[in-house]
Amino acid sequence: MQRARCYLLGETAVVLELEPPVTLASQKRIWRLTQRLADAPEVVEAIPGMNNITVVLRNPHALALDAIERLQRWWEESDALEPDGRVVEIPVVYGGEGGPDLSVVAAHCGLTEKQVVERHASVDYVVWFLGFQPGFPYLGGLAPELHTPRRAEPRLSVPAGTVAIGGEQTGIYPLASPGGWQLIGHTRTSLFTPGQEAPTLLRPGDTLRFIPQKEGVC
DSSP states (O other): OOOEEEEEETTTEEEEEEOSOOOHHHHHHHHHHHHHHTTOTTEEEEEEOSSEEEEEESSHHHHHHHHHHHHHHHHHHOOOOOOOOOEEEEEEEESGGGOTTHHHHHHHHTOOHHHHHHHHTTSOEEEEEEOSSTTOEEEEOOOGGGOBOOOSSOEEEEOTTEEEEEBTEEEEOSSOEEEOSEEEEEOOOOSBOTTSSSOBSOOTTOEEEEEEOOTTTO
């Protein structure tokens, strides 16, 4: 079992953080712990991350030390959550104006642009967690031969719907924002729709497939 450490975060939260590596098995246990904490009356919110979970407390001054002890114990007792995940297909136009860094990724990986697209679209990715922006999916499963460092200088604006690679991960920007990932494609699929009962398209445990499209189709 991976060892975990708990610590205070600011004045209102505690964090349980696992030692490396990051694995899907660990994420499933984090999902289970998140589910368990959702029913705890002293918890305002439990936020799963990659190899960690942040717990916002209702009365942190009185409960922080007890929460740290309880989190540690619950982690040791937790099992994996096998979510009733959906399969979501995301149509993507790779390269061109929407994916200006496709050539950068290809050069870094020693592949052609076509090979990058084929490898990127050949995997069933798992949504490990949502973060950075509302609905931004951090996806597990990127082929090691596509791992590409982030840009040395982040862009001031990345369009909503941009598919990108950052280090060992791939994801999709739901909203326009600054960003330092390598931009390889674009989708018109909306990942975040404010005002809806379920505003995010994806949720942890979903399986995501990228479907290559020709320019003008997606």
